Structure formats: C-alpha cells, structure tokens
Amino acid sequence: MPRPPRFCPPGYAVHVVQRGNNRQTCFTCDGDMAAYAHWLHEGAKKYAVAVHAWVFMTNHVHLLLTPSESGGISRLMQYMGRQYVQPFNYKRGRTGTLFEGRFRSSLVQDSVYLLNCIRYIELNPVRAGMTSNPGGYHWSSYKSHAFGQSISMWQPHVEYLKLGETAAARQKSYRHNVSMKLSIEVTHKIRHCLNAGHVLGNDAFRDQIEALRN
Secondary structure (H helix, E strand, C coil), rough: CCCCCCCCCCCEEEEEEEEEEHEEEECCCCHHHHHHHHHHHHHHHHCCCEEEEEECCEEEEEEEEEEEECCCCHHHHHHHHHHHHHHHHHHHHHCCCCCCCCCCCEEEECCCHHHHHHHHCCCCHHHCCCCCHHHCCEECCHHHHHHCCCCCCCCCCCEEEEEECCCCHHHHHHHHHCCCCCCCCHHHHHHHHHHHHCCEECCHHHHHHHHHHC
8 A cells, every 4th residue: 555645735844864775875975975965956946845954974864845835855855866876876886775765754843943953953963973063074054054154055944044134143143052952852852753754843833734734
C-alpha cells in the first residue's frame, strides 16, 4: 500500500532531514557537498521552495524550507535524488539508493520555535564534535545568519529578519542567541518531532495544522 505524501502546506516552514541509507556516507569530500548545494539551489528555484537554513554532514543533511506550492518539498527532494545521486554513483561505480527512501520532516511554528530550529541545524557540527564553534564549519548557513555571508540559495526567514532593523543588528543578535546554546529539553523536542513527523509548536499551532489537513 503506498504511503501518504508528506504534508507540507504552502507558506509553512518545514524542518527536513535526509539521511544516507543505513547511515552510509553520502558526502566523501567538499566537492560532493558543493555539488549537493548546487542542485539544492537549482531545485529550490525550480520548485519554488525557500531555503532558510542547512547543514551538510557526512551521512545526512538538515534543511529548513518553506514551499510556495503544495508538494514543492517532495518534488525538490525527488529532484535531488536524480541530480545528485546518479553522478555520485557513476563516479564510484556503485548502484542503488544512496539516501533513505523517505526524508523526515516536521512543520515548524514561527517565532522562538523556528529560531531554535535554525540554531539546532547549525549546531550539528558542534554536537558531533567536529568543531567547537559553528563558524568553523563551512557547510552550513551559520555564516549567513551570523556574519552576512552572501550565498545565493539563502533566503532569510522573516523571523530572522525581526531580530534587528539592520543587517549588523540581526547578525549580532543571532550570534548572541547561538552563544547561549540550546537546552537539552529543546534539543530533544526538536529531534523527537522530526523523527516522529510531529509538528514543532504549541497546541494552537498544532490545531491549526490539523485543521488544514482536514
């Protein structure tokens, strides 16, 4: 029996994770990550999906996306499978799937929930012990949020823009927020909602999303 499609309604931010099949490596070098970033940018334009935050790890990626059209995120992830995986397999003489069959996703409420989700995504390399500072990891959106690094696929979310009236003020506020880290409770909640496919937000937001489903 076919599984129901992901529920990612237009205009709502979604936390997405795509993992290597059986947690296998899906990026072997910077060139692989650059290729993934290229196709993510192209696919996001093609399917009208805003890319707010990301981190590319060795065997998985985290993304924060907002689709403009119904089904946009699913089409984007299918596109990534075609454009990134086929050349990856060809270069290495391998066949078969590279990523898990289904990406995991969690709708995210605006305000503090969304900003915490961005921090969670960009702090992945720190939690993994790869760096002590998120700014020391190249393949994430942290430097765009914290220092204004210009990356063509980055579209700052409106909640980030509310952090200050100027770019410098927003960057300073964001750096301060990240320096406060995330509590264990917040980290566990984000991870649980993502793995279970639950909405990350308060009761009113969950009711709002349930009403949209029906």
